[in-house]
Amino acid sequence: MTSFRFAVLAGAMFFAAAPALAEDITIGLATAQTGGLAFADQPSLVGFKIAVDEINARGGLGGKYKITLDIKDTRTDTATTVQAAQELVAAGVKVLITPCDADPSIAAGQISQPAQIPTFTFCGTTPTIPDAVGDYMFGTYPADNAQAAILAEHAVAKGYKTGYILKSPDSAYTLKLPEYFAQAFTKKGGQMLGEGTYTMGQQDFAAEVTKIKALNPQPDFIMTAAYEPDFPAFLQQLRGAGITAPVLGSDGIDSPTTTGLGAIADGIVHTTAGFPSEGSKLAAFYESFKTATGNAPETVYVATGYEIPYIIDAAVTAAGTMDGPALRDAIANLKDVEVVTGKVTYAGTNRMPSRDITLVEIQGGARKSILLATPNPADVPAP
Amino acid sequence: MDLVLQQIVNAVSLGGIYALLALGLAVVFSIVSLINFAHGELMTVAGYGMFFALAVSLPFPLALLLAVSVAVIAALLTERFAFRPMRKADVTGLLLTSFAVSAILRVIFQNGISARPKPVPLPAGLTGVVEIGSLHIGIVPLLSIVTAALSLALLLLFLKHTTLGKAMRAAAEDFEVLRLMGIKANRVIAMAFAVSGVLAGIAAVLWIAQRGSVDPLMGFVPVLKAFVAAVIGGLGSLSGAVAGGFALGILEVLFQAFLPDAALPYRDAFVLSFVILILVWRPDGLIPAPVSRRS
Amino acid sequence: MLEVSGLKVRYGEVAAVKGVDLSVPRGAIVVLLGANGAGKSSTLNAIAGLVPATGDVSFEGKSISGLAAEDIVRQGLSLTPEGRRVFPSLSVADNLHLGGAAHAGGDELKRRIEAELDRFPILRERYAQKAGLLSGGEQQMLAIARSLMAAPKLLLLDEPSLGLAPLIVDKVFELILGLKGKGLTILLVEQNAGRALEIADYGYVLQTGQVVLKGPGAELAQSGLVKQAYLSE
Numbered sequence: 001m002t003s004f005r006f007a008v009l010a011g012a013m014f015f016a017a018a019p020a021l022a023e024d025i026t027i028g029l030a031t032a033q034t035g036g037l038a039f040a041d042q043p044s045l046v047g048f049k050i051a052v053d054e055i056n057a058r059g060g061l062g063g064k065y066k067i068t069l070d071i072k073d074t075r076t077d078t079a080t081t082v083q084a085a086q087e088l089v090a091a092g093v094k095v096l097i098t099p100c101d102a103d104p105s106i107a108a109g110q111i112s113q114p115a116q117i118p119t120f121t122f123c124g125t126t127p128t129i130p131d132a133v134g135d136y137m138f139g140t141y142p143a144d145n146a147q148a149a150i151l152a153e154h155a156v157a158k159g160y161k162t163g164y165i166l167k168s169p170d171s172a173y174t175l176k177l178p179e180y181f182a183q184a185f186t187k188k189g190g191q192m193l194g195e196g197t198y199t200m201g202q203q204d205f206a207a208e209v210t211k212i213k214a215l216n217p218q219p220d221f222i223m224t225a226a227y228e229p230d231f232p233a234f235l236q237q238l239r240g241a242g243i244t245a246p247v248l249g250s251d252g253i254d255s256p257t258t259t260g261l262g263a264i265a266d267g268i269v270h271t272t273a274g275f276p277s278e279g280s281k282l283a284a285f286y287e288s289f290k291t292a293t294g295n296a297p298e299t300v301y302v303a304t305g306y307e308i309p310y311i312i313d314a315a316v317t318a319a320g321t322m323d324g325p326a327l328r329d330a331i332a333n334l335k336d337v338e339v340v341t342g343k344v345t346y347a348g349t350n351r352m353p354s355r356d357i358t359l360v361e362i363q364g365g366a367r368k369s370i371l372l373a374t375p376n377p378a379d380v381p382a383p
Numbered sequence: 384m385d386l387v388l389q390q391i392v393n394a395v396s397l398g399g400i401y402a403l404l405a406l407g408l409a410v411v412f413s414i415v416s417l418i419n420f421a422h423g424e425l426m427t428v429a430g431y432g433m434f435f436a437l438a439v440s441l442p443f444p445l446a447l448l449l450a451v452s453v454a455v456i457a458a459l460l461t462e463r464f465a466f467r468p469m470r471k472a473d474v475t476g477l478l479l480t481s482f483a484v485s486a487i488l489r490v491i492f493q494n495g496i497s498a499r500p501k502p503v504p505l506p507a508g509l510t511g512v513v514e515i516g517s518l519h520i521g522i523v524p525l526l527s528i529v530t531a532a533l534s535l536a537l538l539l540l541f542l543k544h545t546t547l548g549k550a551m552r553a554a555a556e557d558f559e560v561l562r563l564m565g566i567k568a569n570r571v572i573a574m575a576f577a578v579s580g581v582l583a584g585i586a587a588v589l590w591i592a593q594r595g596s597v598d599p600l601m602g603f604v605p606v607l608k609a610f611v612a613a614v615i616g617g618l619g620s621l622s623g624a625v626a627g628g629f630a631l632g633i634l635e636v637l638f639q640a641f642l643p644d645a646a647l648p649y650r651d652a653f654v655l656s657f658v659i660l661i662l663v664w665r666p667d668g669l670i671p672a673p674v675s676r677r678s
Numbered sequence: 679m680l681e682v683s684g685l686k687v688r689y690g691e692v693a694a695v696k697g698v699d700l701s702v703p704r705g706a707i708v709v710l711l712g713a714n715g716a717g718k719s720s721t722l723n724a725i726a727g728l729v730p731a732t733g734d735v736s737f738e739g740k741s742i743s744g745l746a747a748e749d750i751v752r753q754g755l756s757l758t759p760e761g762r763r764v765f766p767s768l769s770v771a772d773n774l775h776l777g778g779a780a781h782a783g784g785d786e787l788k789r790r791i792e793a794e795l796d797r798f799p800i801l802r803e804r805y806a807q808k809a810g811l812l813s814g815g816e817q818q819m820l821a822i823a824r825s826l827m828a829a830p831k832l833l834l835l836d837e838p839s840l841g842l843a844p845l846i847v848d849k850v851f852e853l854i855l856g857l858k859g860k861g862l863t864i865l866l867v868e869q870n871a872g873r874a875l876e877i878a879d880y881g882y883v884l885q886t887g888q889v890v891l892k893g894p895g896a897e898l899a900q901s902g903l904v905k906q907a908y909l910s911e
Contacts, residue, residue, distance in 0.1 A: 034489075034490050034493055034494070034498075035493075035600075036600055038493050038498035038599075039498045039499050039500065039598065041498075042493070042498040042499075043498070043499065169648040195644075196647075197644075197647040197648050197650075199650065199651055201603070201604035202604065202635075203590065203593050203594055203604070204393075204397050204593075204635065204636070204639075206389075206390070206392075206393030206396070206397070206524065206636065207390060207393060207636050207639035207640040208639065210386060210389050210390060210393065210640065211640070213519075214386060228500045228594065228595075228596050228598065229500070229593075229594030229595075229596060229598070229601070230594075232593070232594050232595035232596065233593040233594050233595075236521065236523060236593060236595070237521060237524075237593075239512075240511075240512050240519065240520075240521030240522075240523070240524075241512070241519050241521070242512060242519050255499070255500060255502075255596075256501075256502045257500055257501075257502040257594075257595050257596035259502075260502035260503070260504035260595055260596070261504070261505075261595050262504065262505070262507050263507060298497060298499045299499055546775065546776070546779045549768065549772045549775060549776055549779075550776060550779070552765070552767065552768060552772075553765040553768055553772075553773075553776055556765050556766060556767060556768075557763050557765060559728055559747070559759075559763075560759060560763045560765070561765075561776065562728075562746070562747040562748045563726060563728070563747055563748075563751060563756070563757050563759065563825075564748075564751065564776050564777050564778075564779070564780055564824070564827075564828065565748050565749075565751040565752050565780030565781060565828060566748060566776065566779065566780050567748050567780075568746075568748060
């Protein structure tokens with residue numbers, strides 16, 4: 001009887017103690033909630049927080065590490081990002097999240113790298129971000145060169161022979177993505193007829209468009225990584241000049257503004273991190289997001305931000321610990337992690353994941369997914 | 384030849400928008416020595432006005448009217464609550480105030496509306512092309528030219544033929560004496576801000592017609608262009624602002640069109656170098672403001 | 679009509695006017711004399727509300743201290759500032775229009791403009807020209823006409839003869855006497871002490887911001903100090 005009582009007591013103590021075994025850990029976010037990057041970092045954070053709540057409700061990362069968040073606004077300033085990263089590292093965060101851009105991400109990563117803290121850029125797409133920092137730095141979003149490879153594959157499949165790219169030296173994204181594309185397209189036998197340059201925010205493409213108009217022969221298509229406000233202005237002026245060549249774009253134009261352009265947007269094909277096709281996991285996520293918040297997500301960044309805690313969760317489950325080196329190795333070995341936009345794989349990459357990318361086509365003011373695939377690593381131009 | 388004509392149309396269309404913007408800065412600067420860097424945010428306010436108007440399905444012309452009206456209201460509010468209390472401050476103090484107003488408005492847009500761009504779809508008819516001979520002119524650039532010309536003409540009529548307009552021109556030359564005439568300083572200054580709001584609203588509509596969306600940071604590039612144009616023309620000079628706007632538009636289009644490809648990424652450097660040359664040649668701008676004789 | 683007592687004006691560290699008392703009786707011409715920097719213009723500007731001052735200024739028994747310039751002119755005091763300060767890029771017509779716009783409208787405004795054009799026929803000839811293109815004398819006429827558009831009871835004139843040819847100076851003084859004849863009260867600041875005292879009913883001499891001498895015009899003209907300092911030529 002006594003021993004029975006003891007067993008019950010011990011059992012009760014065990015269960016009472018069980019929650020205490022779950023360790024609270026902190027994830028630090030040094031991201032831009034105001035300023036020029038807020039358009040990407042704000043929605044990413046919204047998604048990130050939802051996932052953290054869900055994971056905590058299930059018992060935490062790997063079932064045992066409850067997450068608290070330490071969120072700092074970097075105001076789209078690299079120096080502020082560095083300062084925020086220093087404070088977060090000093091506070092002992094176990095994972096660091098950096099903004100959707102290469103420069104502040106690399107600067108912050110250089111602080112978390114020596115502290116052995118795994119670090120993710122929210123949605124930085126420059127494929128060189130991880131290598132610029134070191135083995136604790138990871139990307140999550142479809143990289144520029146991967147997007148370019150998928151687009152080039154599409155151009156070849158369409159039978160396009162000649163192309164023209166429009167790029168801007170003002171950002172790595174607007175400069176390198178078209179260059180990666182040209183590389184991938186020519187490697188597959190296509191021919192580039194020329195390239196144009198624009199200044200971001202300028203909104204005046206009349207001179208560039210007049211030049212394209214003067215090309216003889218006209219290119220089979222025009223490819224650009226321009227996004228708002230440049231892309232709509234470019235497209236209007238392009239169509240305004242009577243140029244009908246189809247336009248290929250990147251994930252930057254995955255925005256309601258593009259479909260708002262009406263008939264001139266018809267025929268645009270662009271990459272995106274994810275598209276909520278009927279019956280897809282992403283559609284289900286959007287639906288539950290809408291139920292919870294009353295509004296549909298404004299952008300796929302909500303979804304990609306939502307995925308990051310789940311990627312971390314998969315790694316913690318594999319590693320069984322929040323210990324820096326072990327967690328780093330676990331992330332680097334992740335394979336086919338199922339997230340709402342598709343599958344993500346880090347194994348065999350330079351920590352810029354190999355992951356599903358969606359191609360969508362715009363027709364009649366609506367988007368339609370025409371392809372969901374992970375680019376063949378052999379086709380992806382070297383960063 | 385066609386190419387040249389086409390580029391001239393491009394230059395005039397862009398120059399017209401710059402002229403409206405620069406004029407908005409100049410109207411205020413000529414009277415209160417304030418370079419209002421929040422002028423760009425007035426455009427953003429107009430953009431959001433248009434977005435919300437279209438979101439509740441107001442007819443397009445009404446949306447335009449609303450866009451301009453909210454820009455005017457915003458201009459008057461910033462004058463009343465930010466710039467009027469700083470009236471006695473020097474040029475630097477006023478400049479910093481305008482930076483503060485601009486930064487506060489941007490954060491309000493980002494956190495109060497959305498950090499994401501909001502689409503402002505244009506009626507389908509506006510995205511077309513007019514063919515004049517072998518020239519293709521987009522309806523939007525054409526409307527830009529017509530609107531800019533009309534606005535400039537109306538402003539000129541207002542300045543020449545109404546008491547408030549005359550008072551504004553007089554205030555730009557000698558504010559003290561104007562007050563000696565019994566004309567209320569606050570009214571004239573408020574009027575200047577209202578006019579700058581109208582100009583910002585019109586410029587915003589033309590600017591948005593090209594880009595199809597409004598976002599919290601939309602005003603940054605235009606206000607910089609306006610500032611450069613106003614300096615080229617002669618800070619504080621109204622006719623100078625118009626001249627500077629067109630000069631800047633023409634320079635930008637010319638360099639974009641005729642620079643060799645390898646040099647194109649440096650276009651803005653070429654444009655600004657040319658601006659410096661203009662200022663070396665005419666340090667006070669193309670059409671300098673009359674020197675104020677305030678004692 | 680105008681009573682000023684203990685008027686003080688400071689520009690930062692510098693005290694320009696250090697407690698001036700003066701009074702201007704209705705219908706009189708009162709002149710303020712003094713060297714450059716004696717505080718004459720500062721006194722006028724303080725009365726007109728252009729520069730902040732302490733002390734009391736009352737007009738027709740009502741204190742106007744601390745009122746804004748644009749409100750003081752509505753009380754019936756109009757200042758023609760030193761250096762004429764017409765609006766150079768505005769036409770003569772617009773200059774006159776602005777002078778009266780705050781005080782009269784419609785037909786009354788037109789009537790006042792007509793009256794000034796009758797008083798200054800040269801302005802009628804120059805009516806559509808830019809004020810900046812007028813000669814110095816014409817600009818002075820315009821500046822005075824512009825002040826008169828407010829239909830003031832008291833006209834404050836700051837150095838109206840400065841920089842004008844002798845023939846024109848004569849005209850200006852004739853005009854001032856003429857205005858007095860029409861019942862206008864005038865407070866005049868002048869460098870040309872001899873001419874000013876000829877027409878003044880009363881005068882004050884300012885030195886470094888203080889009144890050092892005062893008296894009827896004819897009396898002052900005979901005073902040794904005035905003779906030595908201002909009438910030596």
